[in-house]
Amino acid sequence: MSKAIEMKKAIVEEIADKFTRSSSAILYDYRGLTVEEVTELRKQFREAGVDYKVYKNTLVKRALEKAGVEGLSDLMEGPNAIAFSFDDPITPAKVGSEFAKTHKALELKAGVVEGEFFNEERVKELAEIPTREVLIAKLLGSFKAPVSNFAYLVQAIIDKKEADGEAS
Numbered sequence: 001m002s003k004a005i006e007m008k009k010a011i012v013e014e015i016a017d018k019f020t021r022s023s024s025a026i027l028y029d030y031r032g033l034t035v036e037e038v039t040e041l042r043k044q045f046r047e048a049g050v051d052y053k054v055y056k057n058t059l060v061k062r063a064l065e066k067a068g069v070e071g072l073s074d075l076m077e078g079p080n081a082i083a084f085s086f087d088d089p090i091t092p093a094k095v096g097s098e099f100a101k102t103h104k105a106l107e108l109k110a111g112v113v114e115g116e117f118f119n120e121e122r123v124k125e126l127a128e129i130p131t132r133e134v135l136i137a138k139l140l141g142s143f144k145a146p147v148s149n150f151a152y153l154v155q156a157i158i159d160k161k162e163a164d165g166e167a168s
Helices: 003-021 035-047 057-067 091-102 120-128 132-167
Strands: 024-029 051-053 080-085 107-113 116-118
Touching: 003 057, 003 080, 024 091, 035 051, 035 091, 057 080, 080 091, 091 107, 091 120, 107 120, 116 120
Parallel strands: none
Antiparallel strands: 024 080, 024 107, 051 080, 107 116
């Protein structure tokens, strides 16, 4: 077998492995972005812990078939990039969505989230979900509120008793 075929097989294996291991993979059309904009987008994805890659469409189609992922093969036309997340499934959608607000050339196409195909609308909805940290902070805030209110009530009673004691 030729060396080129061996390299292509290895790339297909790598892509299939990423689809299998990732919690989400979001497909973007980056046509129209400048080199500087693509560099900035890559930087933002990297800082968020997202693996952003550009592969040949034919290799991605083979990897999708190998990984058993359905729905994305038909969208593999033109320049595509894939943002893989192995931890938080929301991050690739959120980072790409935020970037697209100021760079209209970046187009969200679709994605696969925890093995399920998400069309463009569902991925956009996913991007609107608050981050894990924000959700945890809200949850902790809701736990803290009753305790804080009780502490304020107790302090108010103490203050009132002290004021009554001084007035008597």
